[in-house]
Amino acid sequence: MRTVDVLRFARDAATGYPLRTFLSVLAMAIGVAAVVVLTALGDGARRYVVEQFSALGSNLVIVLPGRSATGGFSPANALTTTPRDLTIDDAFALTRLPSVRRVAPLTAGNSEINANGRLREVVVAGTASTYLDIRSFKMAAGSFLPEGDWNRGLPVAVIGSKIKEEIFGSAPAVGELIRLGDRRLRIVGVLKSVGQGLGMNTDEVVFVPAGVAQSLFNTNTLFRILIEARSRDEIEAVKREVAAALKARHGGEEDTTVITQDAVLATFDKLLRALTAAVAGIAAISLAVAGILVMNVMLVAVTQRTGEIGLLKALGARGTTIRDAFMAEAAMLSLVGALTGYGLGLFGAFVLRQVYPVFPAYPPDWAVIAALVTALSTGLLFGIMPARRAARLDPVQALMKH
Amino acid sequence: MSLIRLAGIARVFHLGDSVVHALNGLDVSIEAGEYVAIMGPSGSGKSTLLNLLGLLDRPDAGSYRLEGRDVTTLSPDEQAAVRSLRIGFVFQSFHLVPRLTAAENVALPMMLAGIPAAERAKRVAQALKDFGLDQRADHRPDQLSGGQRQRVAIARATIMQPAVLLADEPTGNLDRATGDDVINLLEALNQRGMTLIVVTHDQKIGGRARRQLMMEDGELKFDSARQAPAAG
């Protein structure tokens, strides 16, 4: 018997018994739809977290002076004092590395701000114009530090939202003069509130050009160098390039530590992936149940059509032909069920995205492929037994059952 | 060379402790083109014999040569091929596939034999015309009368142009007039050279055959070709 004829025969047999066909297709569809929707939820959660981290600058690579044994990043060690042997020239040299998009030097210290008749203790961060984009900060008013030679800073400052609030209230701050330690600086911008990040509350920081900060604190070293990689994939390349460049600049001495925020993110990513896989596994159980249902439906079909099987044998059908026809029928039930379930699952994920727009509930490709393959293979696997039973029927006995 | 040569055929069924000798030491030869009626009381082994002739069943002893070839030793697939190409079946209860149309039922043996769809359509159209069913091609079995159903079944049994047509009580489910039509149809096929073997309870129908075989308790009691009715 030709393959097209086997398929057509199986199709007609399936459509000839609409109720049982509908039920097994439905069971399979529910199984696949469950996998698709649940993995869309799980993977959506993962993407949501990753996106939140990306907003904080997940392509961030940080250089610390001194050799760290662990290399791990924690907010606590971001503020501890370390051998000061990073310079603005070191930082500037890193801007020329191929995988580096932006570099910002960072030197920090405590000082007093005196403005508008008020006095307040503040954290002063000396950096450059690039810092704004590396940290994805937004301006509430004015502009961030101007571009220019990092060593020769202009007498300007950018203040965090909380400082602006406490010193100027609702009055505009841009253009006002402040006194920072023994310096007189003009405010050129106010940051939007962002909250905690990298161990300091940015809303309570005064940003000044790196050169200004160094002369304020009477030092010529940097506290950190912040680097943004061109893409997530290039973070490792940046780590390597930066380490090599600094080693070369420091006379072959490995006296710096390069860390990434990505390490933290990777842990979250792994955790949520495992969660999604576990959820998919649970949903896959419904696929196995659907497979067993297909088997029962096919066993009923063999019993129902015993007379027909006997007839086919009398008309010259081989056992293998009958087996193939029943296998094809089981495969069709599974295939149609799986595709219907896939469609239903995609629709379910779509509804989820409409209801929760911030939540990127897309089923991951691996889950979709795994669900479809599992549906088809369970359908076929559970179709084998009924099909073989049909093929082995004794034709004389079968013909008597009519 | 006979078309069919049975020698020492036995078929035994075991039902629990009891043993049923459905066929017992049967020796029969049938020539190509013959018209044979098999008759006898219920349980005498007529259907069992027909199933053996159609390779649906295997004897427990004896040999069966079809067209000179020992067919009892063939593999199941080889037997299926013989059924497909050399044997046609007609059943008392028609055995049409209910979800298929008349045309599709007639095409079934050709589909199983792997004949291309275009060729099938041509031969089905011709057969339906020959059997006066061309207006019924797209009807399902439940939309046909008993006589029409049996004609579809006969069209199906002969579509592969088999050497022998086996009919087990083909008129058993039909009224007299319709049954006569069916018998006329079968006899017409026989006149065109097809070997015809009919199992029947009906004396009148049996009498129309050129040769009668009388069965009793699994044995051949009378063969009109030998013109020597056995005693008892």
Ligand SMILES: Nc1ncnc2c1ncn2[C@@H]1O[C@H](COP(=O)(O)OP(=O)(O)OP(=O)(O)O)[C@@H](O)[C@H]1O
């Ligand atoms: N599968 C089977 N298992 C057990 N016994 C069987 C089987 N098939 C047939 N028999 C027995 O073999 C004997 C012959 O049966 P068979 O069907 O050939 O009779 P028959 O002549 O066709 O009868 P009828 O005219 O009623 O159709 C009977 O006694 C029957 O009970």
Ligand SMILES: [Mg+2]
């Ligand atoms: Mg019988």
